[in-house]
Amino acid sequence: MNENRYKKAMDDVCDKYFNLTAEEMLAKAKASVDTEMEITMKKSTKRSIIGKLVGAAAACIVISGTAVSAMGYGPLGDTFRRFFGKDETTAEIIEQGHYSEIGQTQSDGIFTVTIDSVTGDKTAPKLLFDVTVNDETLAQTNDRIRLFAYILDEENYNNNLEQYGMWDAYGVKDPDINGLYHVCMDGPSAFMMNEAEVITAVKKISFDSDPENRIFDYDVDMEYRFTVPDQVLKNSYLDTVTGVTVSDGDVDYDLFYVEYGSYDTLFKFKFGFLGTDLAGGETDYYNVCDKFDNEWHKFAGSFVLTVDGVEYAPQELGYSYCDTDGEAFDAGTCSTWRG
Numbered sequence: 408m409n410e411n412r413y414k415k416a417m418d419d420v421c422d423k424y425f426n427l428t429a430e431e432m433l434a435k436a437k438a439s440v441d442t443e444m445e446i447t448m449k450k451s452t453k454r455s456i457i458g459k460l461v462g463a464a465a466a467c468i469v470i471s472g473t474a475v476s477a478m479g480y481g482p483l484g485d486t487f488r489r490f491f492g493k494d495e496t497t498a499e500i501i502e503q504g505h506y507s508e509i510g511q512t513q514s515d516g517i518f519t520v521t522i523d524s525v526t527g528d529k530t531a532p533k534l535l536f537d538v539t540v541n542d543e544t545l546a547q548t549n550d551r552i553r554l555f556a557y558i559l560d561e562e563n564y565n566n567n568l569e570q571y572g573m574w575d576a577y578g579v580k581d582p583d584i585n586g587l588y589h590v591c592m593d594g595p596s597a598f599m600m601n602e603a604e605v606i607t608a609v610k611k612i613s614f615d616s617d618p619e620n621r622i623f624d625y626d627v628d629m630e631y632r633f634t635v636p637d638q639v640l641k642n643s644y645l646d647t648v649t650g651v652t653v654s655d656g657d658v659d660y661d662l663f664y665v666e667y668g669s670y671d672t673l674f675k676f677k678f679g680f681l682g683t684d685l686a687g688g689e690t691d692y693y694n695v696c697d698k699f700d701n702e703w704h705k706f707a708g709s710f711v712l713t714v715d716g717v718e719y720a721p722q723e724l725g726y727s728y729c730d731t732d733g734e735a736f737d738a739g740t741c742s743t744w745r746g
Contacts, residue, residue, distance in 0.1 A: 483524070487535075490579050490589045496669055497533055497591070501526050505641040513609075513629040517541055520554075520609055522631050525599070528641040530668040532599040534558070534607065536590040538578055546586035548616045552578045555611040558594045564606045573610060599635050607631045643668040655706040657685055658699070672712065680729070692729035700726050 484502040491497065500506075506526040513520055519539040527533035536554060540546040555573040557564060563571065578590035599605055609629040617623050644667045651662040658678050666673040680686050680699060689695045704724045712719045 487591075490581075491591050494591070497526060500528065500641050500669060503641065505639060507636055507639040509631070509633050511631045511633065513631070515627055515629070517625065518612055518627060520612075520627070520629050522607060522633070525594075525633075525635050525639060527594075528643045528669040529600055530596050530643040530666050530673070531670045532594040532596055532635070532640055534592045534594050536578070536592065536609075538588045538590060538612065540586045540588065543586070544619045545614055545617060546580075548618060549614045550580050551615065552588050552590070553613040554578055554590045554592060554609060555613070556592065557606070557608045557610065558598060559606055559608075560598045560603055561606055563598075564608065596640075600640060602634055602637050604632055604634050607633075641669055655702065658683060658702060658706075660703075660706075696727060696729070703727070 483506060484498045487494070487498045487501055505528070506524050508524045509522045510524075511522050517540070519541065521537040523535040523537050525532060525534055534556075538552060538554060540549075540552065553575060554577075555575045557568065557571060557573050559568070559571060574592055574594060576590050576592035578588035581587040581589060607630070609627055609631075611624055611626055613624045615623075646665045646667070648662045648665055653660050653662070653676075658680075660676040660678050662674060662676050664673075664675040678699075680692055680695065681690065685698055685702060686695050692699075707721060707724055710721055
């Protein structure tokens with residue numbers, strides 16, 4: 408896929424639907440999160456950091472920050488912990504009531520795939536799948552599977568599919584039910600809110616081992632349609648920012664956007680590359696984007712976010728695209744996306 412076009416499309420859709428004013432968003436964020444945050448640039452020796460940080464050459468940073476189970480194991484939060492114990496945030500979100508059962512099932516004989524439910528927050532939705540592998544050899548020789556799916560609205564699914572990549576996630580094997588795997592897949596917030604119909608099209612199931620058929624990747628075609636009800640996804644808050652600039656001495660990065668979510672806090676920066684020493688007279692950003700991405704990674708890698716006295720460092724840094732058509736930023740200004 409063309410990752411730049413895909414990520415930019417996500418941003419454009421989000422810009423369309425997240426239309427609160429900066430004042431409204433900041434008020435909501437302050438009302439919901441009683442914390443004091445400070446960003447500093449210093450080396451961190453921490454290795455057990457909660458969440459992730461996304462940065463980019465125009466820069467973006469992310470720092471992390473009792474329903475009945477349809478799977479038949481009792482409370483859904485406890486069931487989630489059983490198979491995805493490292494993701495305590497999602498388990499807590501489920502227990503707060505932010506989930507919706509879908510319960511749609513399709514089968515092609517070899518595989519039976521059920522979309523069980525939707526949960527997460529509005530910046531990081533999650534889809535929970537149950538996948539039954541009816542081939543005994545495949546099931547016996549694989550402790551995990553990998554599921555691939557498009558998750559889009561109808562317009563983009565029917566007309567712009569080539570611009571998007573599939574979401575994917577590994578599934579863990581159920582220890583009690585033969586051939587059953589549980590999958591928790593991230594989804595795109597732009598298409599899973601506002602009570603619009605979502606199309607989830609499962610297209611491939613992969614295995615680490617296939618000693619009998621030696622296929623490993625199985626093409627499937629299972630299409631599901633559903634709507635995520637309002638208030639199912641836990642609220643996240645967005646804030647536009649002006650007047651905050653950080654510099655590494657070569658490039659000035661202007662903070663313009665922040666997301667406060669349950670899983671992480673996202674910071675987006677933009678910068679002008681034209682005329683900088685790093686650009687070396689180049690006017691086509693994509694001829695020098697690797698230089699700027701490397702510069703950003705070295706700089707943002709030393710950031711520390713302090714929240715209520717606890718320090719968090721970036722765990723993942725992103726990349727940049729350059730908007731040269733003037734729709735979102737002036738020509739020659741770059742921006743980044745959530746990783």
